[in-house]
Amino acid sequence: MIPPESITCHSSAPKDNLGCVSSKLRKNIHFDSGDINFYRKCMAEPDLSRVATDACERGFLVGVSLANGHRRKIFQGARALDRRFEVDSIYIRDFSQAYQADMYGSFDFVLVELSRSFLTRLEDEHNIPAIGGLTCGPDPKDPVLGHLARALAENLEVAGPLNRLFVEQVGLAIGTHLARQYGNFGSGGERARGALSAVNEARAKELLLDKTRANASIADIARECNLSRGYFIRAFSRSTGKTPHQWLLEQRTEQARQLVERTGMTLSEIATLCGFADQSHLSRMFLKVLGMTPGAWRRRTGFESGGSRDASPTTRT
Numbered sequence: 657m658i659p660p661e662s663i664t665c666h667s668s669a670p671k672d673n674l675g676c677v678s679s680k681l682r683k684n685i686h687f688d689s690g691d692i693n694f695y696r697k698c699m700a701e702p703d704l705s706r707v708a709t710d711a712c713e714r715g716f717l718v719g720v721s722l723a724n725g726h727r728r729k730i731f732q733g734a735r736a737l738d739r740r741f742e743v744d745s746i747y748i749r750d751f752s753q754a755y756q757a758d759m760y761g762s763f764d765f766v767l768v769e770l771s772r773s774f775l776t777r778l779e780d781e782h783n784i785p786a787i788g789g790l791t792c793g794p795d796p797k798d799p800v801l802g803h804l805a806r807a808l809a810e811n812l813e814v815a816g817p818l819n820r821l822f823v824e825q826v827g828l829a830i831g832t833h834l835a836r837q838y839g840n841f842g843s844g845g846e847r848a849r850g851a852l853s854a855v856n857e858a859r860a861k862e863l864l865l866d867k868t869r870a871n872a873s874i875a876d877i878a879r880e881c882n883l884s885r886g887y888f889i890r891a892f893s894r895s896t897g898k899t900p901h902q903w904l905l906e907q908r909t910e911q912a913r914q915l916v917e918r919t920g921m922t923l924s925e926i927a928t929l930c931g932f933a934d935q936s937h938l939s940r941m942f943l944k945v946l947g948m949t950p951g952a953w954r955r956r957t958g959f960e961s962g963g964s965r966d967a968s969p970t971t972r973t
Contacts, residue, residue: 691774695767714751715771716790720805721745726763731756744802766805781886787839816933822901851894856881864904909945917957
């Protein structure tokens with residue numbers, strides 16, 4: 657229990673579209689992906705504040721706790737429900753119902769807002785009956801959702817088309833998991849998991865590598881192949897053994913490897929040219945795929961092979 661003298665109340669302070677006091681948030685990140693939105697909201701200091709939102713047609717909000725220690729009292733008519741949050745604790749809000757809660761203590765949440773159109777698209781993509789809503793028990797913990805939320809949290813602050821593609825894919829996985837576990841989603845009606853045709857596989861790879869379409873979403877590429885988004889991801893993975901994001905990262909890393917070996921470009925220039933968020937992002941991928949950093953790779957290839965580097969970069973996209 658937080659000592660009352662260490663708590664400050666901010667009932668009249670300006671609040672964001674989820675009812676939080678914006679000025680008190682240490683992290684307040686919003687990633688808009690159309691019919692599904694992602695938030696990272698952290699408050700590090702003890703605080704008492706009231707969240708209150710009117711009923712609306714925004715769909716559903718799912719919160720995943722990344723830390724221990726948060727508590728809130730949720731008011732439901734004349735009743736008040738006390739919730740304590742630990743790592744992997746979750747909650748689900750239906751925006752069609754008014755919501756009011758008192759929040760105590762610091763917190764760190766990843767929040768996923770799913771519109772009803774997102775659920776409708778899941779129905780179409782998986783050929784299932786209508787999803788009436790999302791509900792969960794009074795004190796649920798979901799390690800699978802917690803794992804996905806932590807992967808999402810690490811990438812919400814990173815800019816660039818590669819990262820946006822990753823967030824979109826993880827978001828789809830989260831949305832599908834939520835529908836399976838907390839909606840009336842059933843696996844029996846899913847379509848057959850076929851691979852992409854040779855034409856569609858070539859087209860999809862071309863579009864993923866096309867830097868002039870760096871902001872194209874998975875839905876855009878799936879549409880070019882006349883496939884739904886969910887079916888496209890499954891079929892692409894069946895054809896290549898990798899998700900679109902994994903495949904593209906490996907292609908960009910291979911392109912960067914050639915530039916490291918053959919040109920005198922700086923690592924920062926290579927990272928930008930190959931579509932990485934920054935030099936640090938490039939280094940992490942090099943270490944993951946090739947087992948060493950770009951600088952170490954350049955020294956190794958430069959001194960061990962004795963080869964010269966080209967003066968101009970490759971133009972492969």
